[in-house]
Amino acid sequence: xxxxVTILGSGSSTPSLRRNPASQLVNVQENYFLVDCGEGTQLxxxxxxxxxxxxxxxFISHLHGDHYLGLIGLLQSMHLLGRKKxxxxxxxPDLKTMIDLHMKIxxxxxxxxxxxxxxxxxxPEIIYSNxxxxxxxxxxxxxxxxxxxxxxxxxxxxxxxxxxxxxxxxPVFALPAIKxxxxxxxxxxxxxxxxxxxxxxxxxxxxxxCSDTIFTEKIVESIQGVDVLFHESxxxxxxxxxxxxxxxxxxxxxxxxxxxAKVDRLVLGHFSVRYNDLEPFLEEAxxxxxxxxxxxxxxxxxxxxx
Amino acid sequence: xxxxVTILGSGSSTPSLRRNPASQLVNVQENYFLVDCGEGTQLxxxxxxxxxxxxxxxFISHLHGDHYLGLIGLLQSMHLLGRKKxxxxxxxPDLKTMIDLHMKIxxxxxxxxxxxxxxxxxxPEIIYSNxxxxxxxxxxxxxxxxxxxxxxxxxxxxxxxxxxxxxxxxPVFALPAIKxxxxxxxxxxxxxxxxxxxxxxxxxxxxxxCSDTIFTEKIVESIQGVDVLFHESxxxxxxxxxxxxxxxxxxxxxxxxxxxAKVDRLVLGHFSVRYNDLEPFLEEAxxxxxxxxxxxxxxxxxxxxx
Numbered sequence: 001x002x003x004x005v006t007i008l009g010s011g012s013s014t015p016s017l018r019r020n021p022a023s024q025l026v027n028v029q030e031n032y033f034l035v036d037c038g039e040g041t042q043l044x045x046x047x048x049x050x051x052x053x054x055x056x057x058x059f060i061s062h063l064h065g066d067h068y069l070g071l072i073g074l075l076q077s078m079h080l081l082g083r084k085k086x087x088x089x090x091x092x093p094d095l096k097t098m099i100d101l102h103m104k105i106x107x108x109x110x111x112x113x114x115x116x117x118x119x120x121x122x123x124p125e126i127i128y129s130n131x132x133x134x135x136x137x138x139x140x141x142x143x144x145x146x147x148x149x150x151x152x153x154x155x156x157x158x159x160x161x162x163x164x165x166x167x168x169x170x171p172v173f174a175l176p177a178i179k180x181x182x183x184x185x186x187x188x189x190x191x192x193x194x195x196x197x198x199x200x201x202x203x204x205x206x207x208x209x210c211s212d213t214i215f216t217e218k219i220v221e222s223i224q225g226v227d228v229l230f231h232e233s234x235x236x237x238x239x240x241x242x243x244x245x246x247x248x249x250x251x252x253x254x255x256x257x258x259x260x261a262k263v264d265r266l267v268l269g270h271f272s273v274r275y276n277d278l279e280p281f282l283e284e285a286x287x288x289x290x291x292x293x294x295x296x297x298x299x300x301x302x303x304x305x306x
Numbered sequence: 307x308x309x310x311v312t313i314l315g316s317g318s319s320t321p322s323l324r325r326n327p328a329s330q331l332v333n334v335q336e337n338y339f340l341v342d343c344g345e346g347t348q349l350x351x352x353x354x355x356x357x358x359x360x361x362x363x364x365f366i367s368h369l370h371g372d373h374y375l376g377l378i379g380l381l382q383s384m385h386l387l388g389r390k391k392x393x394x395x396x397x398x399p400d401l402k403t404m405i406d407l408h409m410k411i412x413x414x415x416x417x418x419x420x421x422x423x424x425x426x427x428x429x430p431e432i433i434y435s436n437x438x439x440x441x442x443x444x445x446x447x448x449x450x451x452x453x454x455x456x457x458x459x460x461x462x463x464x465x466x467x468x469x470x471x472x473x474x475x476x477p478v479f480a481l482p483a484i485k486x487x488x489x490x491x492x493x494x495x496x497x498x499x500x501x502x503x504x505x506x507x508x509x510x511x512x513x514x515x516c517s518d519t520i521f522t523e524k525i526v527e528s529i530q531g532v533d534v535l536f537h538e539s540x541x542x543x544x545x546x547x548x549x550x551x552x553x554x555x556x557x558x559x560x561x562x563x564x565x566x567a568k569v570d571r572l573v574l575g576h577f578s579v580r581y582n583d584l585e586p587f588l589e590e591a592x593x594x595x596x597x598x599x600x601x602x603x604x605x606x607x608x609x610x611x612x
Contacts, residue, residue: 013382013383015352015379017349017352017353039346039348040346042321043321046321046323047323063411063412065378065382065408065412065414069345069379072375073321077319077320077321080319092411094410097407098411101403101404104400105369105401105404106369106370106450107449107450108371143413144412144413
């Protein structure tokens, strides 16, 4: 079972050969979600051998160029490669206007249906759900309407203890209910409690993506207890004023959020192009929260508890 | 003196790690022109150490994604880097609508003036001219309105023969007219013909960019005798039907145009992603036109006669 995040771009707005602009691939048990899509994302996908056509859902946090300018190219490549399966896009209503305009001016009639889902920037909401995962928004505070996204694996079925199932001679027809948590009543009326027949429920981890945002404790509640938190840290604390002015965060602020939200691990990213050495981000964050790592283009983070 | 073309992208629509989509930098004596701007062009400029802010004029041939999707990112980077000097953009009127929409949805108020020049796709026209260079369009035939561009250096002043100037004791005030081609009349009325006072006029080379187009001899007249012709060759001749169907050209067709237009050199580019080995393009073209080379990302072509 896999719940992984691959960083396609860990940079921010000014172009850099070291770090592509924002984009991540979230893989929850072979359900592939693209989160943000800065310019050059499709090339990063080629670089890291990610198949375009496996992505069915694309979430765009906000309409600053470093988060969406690669979208049209990707949609048109899916088209050129003959895609038939529909693509779902989640974003600000203006994104739909932008997509429609590009398709019109380039005379592109997509080979596949494109389903657009307008996000609500006033309150968090569940925007997608299937058997294994639920995706909801976090309201961030940036210069323009901006959402983060939380991916939560749904509770899993209880694994059966094959030894106990054999011992108690539980019939096959009763197993689905036991996996769901039911006790078992034998023919003579004895109740065997569920916990005697099953193993502990496997974890259902969660991942929160928060980029871009000014430091705000309002998000703490929404992301409380997630396993992995990606939080932007465009600057280090020396530039806290600049962070505030541009509605971004410092490494110390991101780590403070992680600590307050009691997450398990923190990943920092969205680094300003001015930094060559990222070590100071780690050092600064560790003063507030120990379990922290830096996003680098191409790394894959396992969201399951380590 | 320099008249050079740097290839920023030699590929076509499907993304590839080997070749970026269409873009070229034309440098005519330190006047920098960007021709087309596919996704990732600004990163190519970083890669090849080309300064964004030196570019004052951007020409977009047509509105297929591989020719323009990098434009918004570049314009926004110029903005983030604090540009003050105006940028001139030449393209289809829909391009202006697209630019305006992106600036609106991202709440970007550019730090510099952006001057848009709508191209006419019915007949060739001169679209830019300064002291050293004139830029005009070539009408190409593609699925949507498409222009090529021709850059012609203006005729240069005649270099003076310092030996003859001394010998005939020509006064300084008379020199500008002689450089322009005038004869000189001495005080006693003797006419010294211009060619006795000057050296041969230096060449004023020209460069034509023709991408994308179906094979059409109609362009031959417009590009007659240019020094360097860039002509698209998306396919080799085995796929001539596919070329026709998609309004593209083969290497053989591009070379035929070069031969008919009596150009000096031909550069092939806009290669389909399906080709790993480009040697067959060269071989095929050479059957029709000898002086041919392949565009590769990062190469610089000297337009002056070799």
